[in-house]
Amino acid sequence: MTVTRSPTSSVAGRDGAAVAGRPDVLRADGLTVEFLSHRGPATIVSDVSFAIRAGETLSLVGESGCGKSVSVMAVLGLLPRRQWRITARAVRFEGLDLLERDGRNLRAVRGKRIGMIFQEPMTSLNPTMTVGEQIAEVLRYHLGLDRRAARAGTIALLDRVRIPRAAERVDDYPFAFSGGMRQRVMIALALACSPALLIADEPTTALDVTVQAEIFALLRELQRETGTALLLITHDLGVVAEMADEVAVMYAGRIVEHSPTAALFVAPQHPYTVGLLGASPEWDSRSHRLTPIEGRVPLPAEIMAGCRFAPRCPFRIARCEAEAPPLAVIDGAQEAACWRAPLSPEALQ
Amino acid sequence: MSAAMPLLVVRDLGKTFVRRSGLPGFRRVSRVEAVRGVSFQVEAGETLGLVGESGSGKSTTARLLLRLIDPTSGEVLLNGQDLAALSAGALRARRGGMQMIFQDPFASLNPRLSVGYQLAEPLVVHGLASRAEARVRVAGLLERVGLNPAHARSYPHQFSGGQRQRIAIARALAIEPDLIVADEAVSALDVSVRAQILNLLADIRREQKLSMVFISHDLGVVWHVVDRVAVMYRGRIVEMGPVKAVFEAPRHPYTRELLKAMPVARPGGRRPSTAPAPGDEAAAGRGCSFAARCPLVEPGCREREPDLVPVGPGRTSACIRAGDVPVFSLGEGMIPPASRERLRRLQDRFLAGRAA
Numbered sequence: 001m002t003v004t005r006s007p008t009s010s011v012a013g014r015d016g017a018a019v020a021g022r023p024d025v026l027r028a029d030g031l032t033v034e035f036l037s038h039r040g041p042a043t044i045v046s047d048v049s050f051a052i053r054a055g056e057t058l059s060l061v062g063e064s065g066c067g068k069s070v071s072v073m074a075v076l077g078l079l080p081r082r083q084w085r086i087t088a089r090a091v092r093f094e095g096l097d098l099l100e101r102d103g104r105n106l107r108a109v110r111g112k113r114i115g116m117i118f119q120e121p122m123t124s125l126n127p128t129m130t131v132g133e134q135i136a137e138v139l140r141y142h143l144g145l146d147r148r149a150a151r152a153g154t155i156a157l158l159d160r161v162r163i164p165r166a167a168e169r170v171d172d173y174p175f176a177f178s179g180g181m182r183q184r185v186m187i188a189l190a191l192a193c194s195p196a197l198l199i200a201d202e203p204t205t206a207l208d209v210t211v212q213a214e215i216f217a218l219l220r221e222l223q224r225e226t227g228t229a230l231l232l233i234t235h236d237l238g239v240v241a242e243m244a245d246e247v248a249v250m251y252a253g254r255i256v257e258h259s260p261t262a263a264l265f266v267a268p269q270h271p272y273t274v275g276l277l278g279a280s281p282e283w284d285s286r287s288h289r290l291t292p293i294e295g296r297v298p299l300p301a302e303i304m305a306g307c308r309f310a311p312r313c314p315f316r317i318a319r320c321e322a323e324a325p326p327l328a329v330i331d332g333a334q335e336a337a338c339w340r341a342p343l344s345p346e347a348l349q
Numbered sequence: 350m351s352a353a354m355p356l357l358v359v360r361d362l363g364k365t366f367v368r369r370s371g372l373p374g375f376r377r378v379s380r381v382e383a384v385r386g387v388s389f390q391v392e393a394g395e396t397l398g399l400v401g402e403s404g405s406g407k408s409t410t411a412r413l414l415l416r417l418i419d420p421t422s423g424e425v426l427l428n429g430q431d432l433a434a435l436s437a438g439a440l441r442a443r444r445g446g447m448q449m450i451f452q453d454p455f456a457s458l459n460p461r462l463s464v465g466y467q468l469a470e471p472l473v474v475h476g477l478a479s480r481a482e483a484r485v486r487v488a489g490l491l492e493r494v495g496l497n498p499a500h501a502r503s504y505p506h507q508f509s510g511g512q513r514q515r516i517a518i519a520r521a522l523a524i525e526p527d528l529i530v531a532d533e534a535v536s537a538l539d540v541s542v543r544a545q546i547l548n549l550l551a552d553i554r555r556e557q558k559l560s561m562v563f564i565s566h567d568l569g570v571v572w573h574v575v576d577r578v579a580v581m582y583r584g585r586i587v588e589m590g591p592v593k594a595v596f597e598a599p600r601h602p603y604t605r606e607l608l609k610a611m612p613v614a615r616p617g618g619r620r621p622s623t624a625p626a627p628g629d630e631a632a633a634g635r636g637c638s639f640a641a642r643c644p645l646v647e648p649g650c651r652e653r654e655p656d657l658v659p660v661g662p663g664r665t666s667a668c669i670r671a672g673d674v675p676v677f678s679l680g681e682g683m684i685p686p687a688s689r690e691r692l693r694r695l696q697d698r699f700l701a702g703r704a705a
Contacts, residue, residue, distance in 0.1 A: 063539035064510075179403075208402040208566065209610040213619060235539065238612025242619050262616040266688045271699065278696040279544035280614050281569035290573060291700050292544035296509055314702025345694035348702070 022053040025197050025229040026075070026114075030089035033067070033074045035300070041085060042300035045071050045253045049327075052197065055223065057230040059240045059261070062250035065297055068233045069201055071250075076114065076199070077106040094196060112142045115190030115228075117183070119202040124186060125174040131158075131185045132170035138192045157188040161218060180211035187218065194226060201233040216243055237280055241265060249273050252297055252308040255327055259334035269336035269343055271313045307338070315340050315348055354429045356527055356560050357391040357414070362423035364409055383409040385584045387423070388657075391528065396554060396561040398575030398592060400568060400607070406584040407564045411532045414562060415447055416440060427528065442475075448521035452533035454513030458505040464491075464516055465501030471523045490519040494549060511542035518549065528560045535570060547573055568611050572596060577663070580604045583638045586657060590664030598676050600666040602645045605677050615684060637668070645670045 033045040045067040052058045060068040073079050074086045075098060091098045094113065096105045110116075118124045126134055135157055136150035145153060151170070158166035161184040174182060183203060190198055200219070204212035220243070223230055232243055240247050240261060247264050249257040249272065257270035268274050278291030295312040298304075306321040307313070313320065319339050327337040340348070364384040371377045384406040391397045399407045412418045414425055416432050425432045427446055451457040459467060468490055469483035478486055488498035494515040505513060514534065521529050531550070535543045547570065553559060565571050571578060572592060579589040580601065588601035599605040612619050636651035637643070643650065649669055657667040668674070684692070 063541060209612070210402065210606060212612070213610045236612055237540075237614035238618060240618075241614050241616060242612055265615045266684050267691065268695075274692070274695050274699055276540055277614060277692070278699060279541050281544070281547065281567070281573045282613065290544035290547055291696050292548055293541035294545070296511065296542065314699050343695055345691060345698055348695070348698045 022055065024051045024092075025054050026091075026093050026231070027051040028071070028075055028088060028091045030087075031071060031074060031091065032087045033070055033079070034085040034087075036083055036085060039301075043253060043303070044300060045074065048250075048253075048255055050248055050255070050258075052229045052231055054196065054229050055227040056245045057223070057232055057243055059232045059234060059244035059247045060250055061234055061237065061240050061247055063235055063297060065252075066250040067253040068250050072199055072201065072231065072233060076110060076116070077103055111138065112193045113196050115193070115195035115198045117186050117190050117198065117200040117203045119205050125182065127174055130171050130173055131177070135185075135189055135192055138189060142193045153192075154188075157192060158185070160191070160222070161185070161188045163188075178211075179207050180214060183207065183211075183215055184218070187215075187222070191222065191226070191228075195228060197229045197231065198223075199231045199233075202235070203232075204239070205234075205236075212239075219243070237265075237276060249276070252303065253300070254308060254337065256309065256338070257334075257336045258327065259336075263332075263334050267331070267334070269330045269334055269341045270309075270338050271315045271340070271343065272309050273336075274343065275312075315343070354426075355390040356393045356395075356428060357562075358424075358426040358429075359387060359389050359414070360424050360426070362387040362410065362413055362425065363421045364406075364413055364418065365421045382584055384413065384420075387581075387584075387586055389579055389586065389589065391560050391562060393527070393560055394554075394558040395577065396563055396575045398571040398578040399562065399564045399581060400566065400571055400578060401581035402566065402607075404583070405581040407566075407581055408532055409584075410581070411449070411530050411562065411564055414530055415449055446526055447528045447530065448524070448526040450514075450517050450521050450529060450531040450534040452536050454510060454517050454537070455505075457517055458513060460505050462504075463501065464503055464505065464508075468501070468516070468520055468523055471520065475524050477524055486523070490523055493522065493553070494519045495545075509542075511538055511545060514538060514546055515549070518546070518553075522553065522557075525557075526559075528562065530562045530564070532564045533566070534563070536565065536567065543570070550574065568596070568608060580607065585638070585667065586665075587639065587667045588665065589657070590661070594661070594664060597678075599674050600660045600664060600671040601639075601668045602643045602670070602674055603639050605674055606642070606644075608677050645673055 029049045031045060031048045032043065034041040034043050048067070048071055050058060060071065062068045070079070074084070075091055077098065079086065086099070088099060093109055096109065098106055125131065132151065132154050135154040139145045139150040139153045155166050155170050158170060163169055163181060163184050174185070177185060204215050207215065219230065222228070232239070234240060244261045247259060247261050248255045249270065251272050257264065257268065257273050259269070264273065265277070268277060275291065275293040279293060281290055293312050298308060298311065305324065307324055310316045310320040317339065325337045325339045327335050330336050330342050362384060363382070363386060366381045366383055368379045368381070369376055370379070387410055389397060399410060401407050413420050416425065420433060432440060465484070465487050468487045469480070472478040472483045472486060473480065487501050491498045491500055496512060496515055505516070508516065535546050538546060551574065554561060563571065563574050575592050577590060578592040578595050579586045580595070580603065581587070582603050588595060588599065588604045595604060596608060599608065610619065635653060637654055640646050640650040647670065655667045655669050657665045660666045660671045
């Protein structure tokens, strides 16, 4: 096992542009996001880097307030500039610089080359328009289709996300759809322009597990057909296990562990990940005692010099409180930001 | 099994919501049978889980238990007394025996009252303590749920979600109820905090011999909390029994589909589902309401709705093919033994390090 620590080590920095011949679709390098309040700037996301390749799924996982959604909103330019300050070494989507000031590149790709699905399909759809009108609008605006072609395209899309009787349902309003069916409409909207990247922020959190399983099966199938890259934001490690090729665990605005999905569950290398796995109740585990992580996530104002997890970490040493550990390669493709990694039960006695 | 009456007896509980819509002369009346023929018992010190998807009638059942809404049929006996037969005043007095914890601790605490006031209020209302005594009891309650007694002077907005849920638990415990009804009490919490609250509930239950009806859609959580579980589908209980037995060898196909659909935090994730999703099934006429989604369906299923009948020690199922439901197991093969051992020992160290 080799441990190399380099200050610039990061998810994206692991292997330049291409792994296995696939180009990066999206690459964020050193993304920092600050919220400008009347008390001064608060850092919500610091120095986060990630990259997604075509046809692959990257999951950002973490608890509320860890910065997973804010990172993505920042990349998409969805945070109002008056309240937020976004800095990064680079944010590139298919070679385009998304941080460029006038936002022209962003407008060109958002909704067209990048599709988005949000948690609550009822509030993301316009209740006063039929679902067909809403999808057709996207086809006409982005692809310049005429009315008739847009309607035909809309029906084909609804069919593609397996909405039964698509040709009839195209004229229904959102309220006439169940939660799962509404989320299918959202997926149809996001896929309307054959995006290179699909961003899904907690897409199934509001849905029953049986419906959730269906939506994920659909997303995987569509991904296979189209080669779309998927950036999946979730708090649920079970969802990560099912969907992701790679996973980045976030804590208090930083990526603390990044690895191929299987490795994360087989051999977690950051104490926070170990804690999260122990705190997730599973119905067939033998132990009836969960291992909660004591304390709570620090507020942005409480963040100090060292590792942000140190106050809750049972493995902390003096160095953890003084100096923040960088994300460093631990084993093969696995990276962790922890002075004590690689974790071994013996060394922690 | 004691010869004494169980703490809570629910018999043939039903609730039909009637909705009137349309203009005068064109009225339409639609009826929704949210809960039908629900019967169960909870012994003193026991926790019963109610699981099912949204719309299965879990929350309606909770509200019927506390008589926050009136049942259309059936009865709820707490300590042998029928709550439905009580007058409003007598009901208010009896409700002290039962308390509820809700899902959203942001909505269930009054933002304009201090935490101390909100915890003291039930004590004073139920005549259990004077104002001065209440203050002492409140300090004890806050410590009991892992908060600092000094927090009594703070307001709900000053607390995190997990802390608010602790306050809601303290409030439910304040008047020493016999039974707590927890409706999705940990669903809004983050994983690490959820484990804290689940362990707190487990400790309280053990130490105070409290009974609980624990409602959740999360089978993993239910596995860790309850003694017995009742699985609800479309307003009815379709399977009930000890949680270990029910989850390890379900006797109703719906229970098995629910278990299969749970996301699992290990390589590979959940098993692919075979059953068609809910939503487009036609409103069930005669027969089993699960027939449209059931992988084991046979012609007999569509003839009449099966009754909930005994299928084993302490177990009941409403399925005519109860004996044919295959065992469902996640297996352990996906994580190599050496890695599993390392993970287990790391988690032991994690717990030990925390205690130190």
